[in-house]
Amino acid sequence: MKKALLTGVTGQDGAYLTELLLEKGYQVHGIKRRASQFNTHRIDHLYQDPHEPDPRLVLHYGDLTDSTNLIRVVQEVQPDEIYNLGAQSHVAVSFESPEYTANSDAMGTLRLLEAIRILGLEDEVRFYQASTSEMFGKVQETPQRETTPFYPRSPYGAAKLYGHWITVNYRESYGLYACSGILFNHESPRRGETFVTRKITRALARIYLGLDDCLYLGNLDALRDWGHARDYVEAQWLMLQQDQPEDFVIATGEQHSVRDFVNAAAARLEIQIDWRGSGPEEHGVLASAPEDCATKPGTRIVAVDPRYFRPAEVDTLLGDPSKAKEKLGWQPKTTFDELVSEMVEKDLERARRDALIESEGYRAYRFKE
Numbered sequence: 001m002k003k004a005l006l007t008g009v010t011g012q013d014g015a016y017l018t019e020l021l022l023e024k025g026y027q028v029h030g031i032k033r034r035a036s037q038f039n040t041h042r043i044d045h046l047y048q049d050p051h052e053p054d055p056r057l058v059l060h061y062g063d064l065t066d067s068t069n070l071i072r073v074v075q076e077v078q079p080d081e082i083y084n085l086g087a088q089s090h091v092a093v094s095f096e097s098p099e100y101t102a103n104s105d106a107m108g109t110l111r112l113l114e115a116i117r118i119l120g121l122e123d124e125v126r127f128y129q130a131s132t133s134e135m136f137g138k139v140q141e142t143p144q145r146e147t148t149p150f151y152p153r154s155p156y157g158a159a160k161l162y163g164h165w166i167t168v169n170y171r172e173s174y175g176l177y178a179c180s181g182i183l184f185n186h187e188s189p190r191r192g193e194t195f196v197t198r199k200i201t202r203a204l205a206r207i208y209l210g211l212d213d214c215l216y217l218g219n220l221d222a223l224r225d226w227g228h229a230r231d232y233v234e235a236q237w238l239m240l241q242q243d244q245p246e247d248f249v250i251a252t253g254e255q256h257s258v259r260d261f262v263n264a265a266a267a268r269l270e271i272q273i274d275w276r277g278s279g280p281e282e283h284g285v286l287a288s289a290p291e292d293c294a295t296k297p298g299t300r301i302v303a304v305d306p307r308y309f310r311p312a313e314v315d316t317l318l319g320d321p322s323k324a325k326e327k328l329g330w331q332p333k334t335t336f337d338e339l340v341s342e343m344v345e346k347d348l349e350r351a352r353r354d355a356l357i358e359s360e361g362y363r364a365y366r367f368k369e
């Protein structure tokens with residue numbers, strides 16, 4: 001049985017990749033952080049009682065800022081593949097916590113690579129690094145491909161750039177099978193609630209049911225290439241199954257603005273937004289809605305809040321996934337509309353549950369279930 005070790009197992013990608021690897025017959029070992037509350041909700045459906053013989057999913061406490069811990073876990077697990085998905089992954093937060101972001105995202109990658117080297121596992125382990133389109137930042141070429149020069153625009157982008165190059169360096173210096181996937185934004189119903197797509201689908205579903213009043217956003221004009229996380233983790237796995245390690249751009253090749261995303265999500269709820277004003281004055285008024293919508297036409301449901309502007313913005317990202325298509329046989333399966341629909345439907349289901357608990361109490365909700 002092949003063994004994979006994942007950092008970031010409790011995150012969005014960690015959950016989808018764990019599902020994929022378990023389906024493929026791997027034993028999956030994940031590093032989770034100690035937190036004051038349970039933080040494994042995304043993988044709880046996959047978790048097995050550790051008292052059972054030969055569990056297929058095993059969790060270890062650890063942190064990318066703790067090198068002795070990483071060395072011990074790698075030594076204990078002796079994995080065939082390591083996927084370094086763990087990171088402080090929020091761009092806006094990286095401006096608030098730049099040093100921690102560098103420690104976990106840049107130095108954390110180095111620590112994991114050094115653990116492999118210290119344990120003499122260079123010929124035994126394949127290593128995947130979660131690189132990002134944020135490294136292109138102020139874009140130098142459109143669409144962005146593997147050869148496009150990097151120009152990061154945030155502490156997160158700069159830290160990830162170090163992680164990217166140190167992975168290339170360990171491949172070239174020590175013959176390690178190591179690849180970086182330069183992944184463009186990928187979303188899902190499991191996306192963290194403060195990333196813009198999930199923030200939008202969650203808020204609009206709650207506004208629809210009367211649980212929230214208004215969705216506050218920053219830059220509505222930012223353009224992104226959004227795909228589905230389920231499709232993207234398959235590319236991560238494929239990159240480690242090739243004869244030679246190489247870096248790949250993973251993207252859809254399609255671009256939408258944040259405003260487009262709001263309109264698409266609203267359309268799934270059959271509500272229409274009338275956009276007024278511009279810049280920080282811009283807002284969206286509910287123009288029409290079905291009868292069961294708790295919020296009435298004429299209400300301001302989207303507003304720009306400058307607190308969500310970033311000190312330096314990445315205005316536009318658009319990836320060219322041709323190399324991945326040609327060499328990995330990979331292409332995205334989920335369209336933009338399907339992605340938006342799936343996210344809205346799941347958030348509506350969650351909002352309905354919250355509304356029921358709020359109005360009738362937890363027992364009524366359990367009974368209805």
Ligand code: NDP
Binds near residue numbers: 007008009062131132
């Ligand atoms: P998430 O934010 O959903 O998950 C991040 C994971 O990293 C969580 O499991 C988190 O643990 C863990 N983590 C955070 N800090 C540490 C640390 N110091 N030590 C160990 N683990 C840590 O991110 P995604 O799943 O969306 O992304 C996965 C990776 O891919 C990240 O590295 C991200 O930067 C990168 N990426 C993501 C893209 C995207 O669009 N989603 C695009 C390109 C790259 P906890 O649950 O405890 O917080």
Ligand code: GDR
Binds near residue numbers: 092185308
């Ligand atoms: P990003 O994703 O920064 O691209 O990083 P995010 O969803 O946070 O922002 C996308 C764009 O939307 C604009 N925006 C807002 N963003 C947030 N979070 N909240 C808002 O209210 C808001 N309003 C407008 C942002 O300014 C930005 O332009 C994600 C992360 O997953 C990274 O880890 C990953 O590497 C990159 O995608 C590729």
